Amino acid sequence: MSATSAVPPKTMRWNGDTSGWLTMIDQTLLPVEFKEIDCRTVEQVWEAIKKLRVRGAPAIGCAAAYGVVIGLQTLPKTADRKTFDARLKEVTGYLAESRPTAVNLFWALDRLNATAARFAQLSPQEMHARLLEEAKAIETEDREMCAAIGRHGAALLADGMGVLTHCNAGGLATAGDGTALAVMFAAAAEGKQIQVYADETRPLLQGARLTTWELQQRGVPVTLICDNMAGWVMKEKRVQAVITGADRIAANGDSANKIGTYSVALLAKAHGIPFYVAAPSSTFDLTLKSGEDIPIEQRAAEEITNGFGRATAPEGTQVYNPAFDVAPAELITAIITEKGVIRPVTEANVRKMVEG
Numbered sequence: 338m339s340a341t342s343a344v345p346p347k348t349m350r351w352n353g354d355t356s357g358w359l360t361m362i363d364q365t366l367l368p369v370e371f372k373e374i375d376c377r378t379v380e381q382v383w384e385a386i387k388k389l390r391v392r393g394a395p396a397i398g399c400a401a402a403y404g405v406v407i408g409l410q411t412l413p414k415t416a417d418r419k420t421f422d423a424r425l426k427e428v429t430g431y432l433a434e435s436r437p438t439a440v441n442l443f444w445a446l447d448r449l450n451a452t453a454a455r456f457a458q459l460s461p462q463e464m465h466a467r468l469l470e471e472a473k474a475i476e477t478e479d480r481e482m483c484a485a486i487g488r489h490g491a492a493l494l495a496d497g498m499g500v501l502t503h504c505n506a507g508g509l510a511t512a513g514d515g516t517a518l519a520v521m522f523a524a525a526a527e528g529k530q531i532q533v534y535a536d537e538t539r540p541l542l543q544g545a546r547l548t549t550w551e552l553q554q555r556g557v558p559v560t561l562i563c564d565n566m567a568g569w570v571m572k573e574k575r576v577q578a579v580i581t582g583a584d585r586i587a588a589n590g591d592s593a594n595k596i597g598t599y600s601v602a603l604l605a606k607a608h609g610i611p612f613y614v615a616a617p618s619s620t621f622d623l624t625l626k627s628g629e630d631i632p633i634e635q636r637a638a639e640e641i642t643n644g645f646g647r648a649t650a651p652e653g654t655q656v657y658n659p660a661f662d663v664a665p666a667e668l669i670t671a672i673i674t675e676k677g678v679i680r681p682v683t684e685a686n687v688r689k690m691v692e693g
């Protein structure tokens with residue numbers, strides 16, 4: 338598969354029946370190499386999530402759902418329902434340990450557990466098939482949610498606008514067209530000329546490696562900038578809107594996303610530029626009152642000191658590497674969901690949109 342294919346490749350696909358396997362793009366290799374990996378054990382799915390071979394909140398949720406189906410394959414044919422349920426608990430608990438911030442992971446695992454509880458009368462084989470159906474439904478619904486987010490968000494972009502984004506909230510991060518990028522794809526499909534500015538997104542460069550790759554494939558003009566250029570690009574009036582994705586949104590609208598998003602939101606505020614978050618309802622965690630309660634993943638120091646093949650700091654340098662930060666609701670102009678646009682971002686409006 339060439340890196341300039343006109344048809345966007347699928348982030349993941351399931352092969353076969355309950356004894357099948359999950360094929361995913363290895364996102365750590367892009368844009369240098371397009372390679373798919375086959376996950377045939379739950380440990381391989383866990384590793385793919387942990388190492389960011391599959392990443393982005395909705396995609397993590399979809400991969401984990403299929404990971405559960407794979408994890409149940411090790412049960413002997415003779416296993417009774419009690420043994421099946423115990424293994425299901427073990428597998429979902431294991432996958433839940435892969436990454437802490439994106440709530441879509443826990444949302445998908447909870448959904449499979451709830452499905453099993455609802456169909457307690459099914460045999461292990463029937464239940465296994467039912468859980469595969471549920472995993473496929475999660476993937477299909479995610480694709481539909483991306484399309485709806487695109488439709489709702491496109492109205493916020495006008496012809497000729499510059500739009501800044503951070504990290505990758507595109508097709509690679511979901512089962513569909515993405516969240517923030519779905520808005521841009523939809524606006525472009527309506528014939529609006531937009532110019533995207535992609536932050537490179539240190540330390541793992543999801544913006545430079547993935548967002549530019551996706552936008553180029555889809556023919557949407559994109560300019561790559563270093564993270565520390567965002568303020569100047571705004572000052573120069575090159576961007577009229579910012580759109581990012583989210584990994585977890587609390588009931589009051591505080592939104593966690595890739596580290597650096599908070600700074601971009603502050604910069605947008607300072608320059609009077611609207612700051613939009615695009616996310617499906619599976620990214621909302623209404624059990625959390627505010628962003629203070631969102632768990633922030635801490636990642637290895639080597640991602641900063643030895644990220645891409647060579648040392649960029651002296652050996653032994655002390656490093657702080659939070660993978661996410663939280664943009665408080667007051668900095669967010671609106672949240673674009675598959676159900677509509679939340680504006681202003683208040684707890685009442687969030688609950689009305691997500692629960693309604």
Ligand SMILES: CSC[C@@H](O)[C@@H](O)C(=O)COP(=O)(O)O
Pocket residue numbers: 389392393394395439503504505506507510511515516517543581582583584594595596660
């Ligand atoms: C539609 S994806 C939204 C977010 O998940 C995305 O912006 C992000 O922060 C991803 O972080 P990552 O560490 O690459 O999984």
